[in-house]
Amino acid sequence: MMVKVEIELQSKAEQSDKEDMFCAAKTLTNSLNSITITQANSKDSVLIATFTIHKARQIDVVEKIARSFSDTMKNYGHPSISFPKDRIAKNVSEPRNDFTKKQGQYLSFIYYYTKLNRGSTC
DSSP, X not given: OEEEEEEEOSSOOXXXXXXXXXXXXXXXXXXXXXXXXXXXXXXXXXXXXXXXXXXXXXXXXXXXXXXXXXXXXXXXXXXXXXXXXXXXXTTOOOOOOOSOHHHXXXXXXXXXXXXXXXXXXX
16 A cells, blocks of 8 residues: 655754655565655655555554654654555555455365364375
């Protein structure tokens, strides 16, 4: 899932702020290639981080994202977190689910059955 974090800093954005923002995003993603840090065109005190995280419910990850950025960034100001529908990082693809709910249940059963019984000699 794509995440966009926009932070209005307490002062003008500097290179160290971009590095802090990258470090915060790095703690939340498994794909370093998906992280982009940009400066907003309208304000020189606004930085935007976009990156991917594992698919999860948005409500479950918002607090974790906010905490990571507030703990890592020294010039932390007013944050805004969004989950854009369109893909900002074109080189990152998410797995597709081309099966029904029932098929997913069967696949899950097969996966766990083989995981539990693989070492069995019966």
